[in-house]
Amino acid sequence: MISVVVVDAETPGNVGTIARAMKNFGFADLKLVDPPELDRDGEAYGFAGQAREDVLPSAEEVAFDEVAENFHTVGFTATTNEDARKHVRFPFRTPAELADDLVGVETDVALVFGRERVGLTNEELARLDQICAIPASAEYPVLNLGQAATVALYELRGLAMDESQLPDVEHERAAEPEIERFYERFEETLRAVGYPEGKRPKTMRLVRRLVGRAHPTDREITTLHGVLRAIERATRER
Template identity: 35%
Template structure:
């Protein structure tokens, strides 16, 4: 019998899905490739919960994934407890807040993480906002023909789920790396955001762009819990020293 990789630490997060059949098709795709944990952020009322019957029609043999889905009111709530977040996008952006890789490179980043991992998929209409992308440690894309670049939501989930399953089969249970939690990183970025305004490194107008560049640098570093705490301590001590000097 073919070995079954353990992907139980990976959650699939759908942000504001609009169509019940897409959610059902996502559940089926997840079951195809050994994923079982579905989080849904602020779904359209016609989607559910309770989940529309159209979702169950499409979720062949994956009804249990729908029944066990976690519904949240915000993306941050859906990411609670995660150590690594992959956001997916098909739209080019002026500035990305994290490294960008094709779908087939995502497994080597994800499967080496100790703890909870989330793959985030955006709305059927326009995907994820820049502010939602800011929460990602890595951004995954699916190269497509320029004549028809966009994929259906469930199609995108199939591609990433397949790559994860294939990567897990090929690499087995390797050594995993403990990373700072999403909550710890967001606390660090909040401190850093205040600090760069206080020291005049940037102005309020350019602040979001500066922060996306800094996020990208720090996400490349894959900070451990201790490293994130160390950087926060450095920022706090610097602010204290500046205040003491001014006083």
């Protein structure tokens, strides 16, 4: 199980924002260390969206020591000190790299986010197992607590959502017979407009590679057929 732990949040709104992001990306277990008051008529529940129905009211208040001792812990920080001599915050992983690291880990994992102004302290980070940082502009690398959690949970969504909940990109690609029919029509159009015969095989390979990378949808292929029909019609009417 993967838990999201928020340490010493100052504003209820950020707790609600994190609960909402958890709901968005399939996470359910929220743990709070020294949380602010979470009034059901206040910001936390106002910002939580549908997470006000389950994630937020089910949140458990815990001690930091309890988390450090019982979970594989990942601390999130903006300041990384990219120097192997300062190993409290180094080495660190990006959220995308962390997603790969945690695939198949058979233990309870805690994703630990710190305070709005100062994040997790060096003492807290020293007790955690891994460090994760979100790549951002060097001019302003610090994210709001709610934003940081949302970005991280998005990258880690594959750990919390089963395959049936994840978008299936493959089903958006048009059926192969329709794509093949498009290639045939494209070649017919080349012939109709007088495209040089010697260039047609190379051009068709180029078109096949281009369309192969694009993964067109049914609607896109239908539209392209319409364009080719218009070209053929215009050619006949010349």
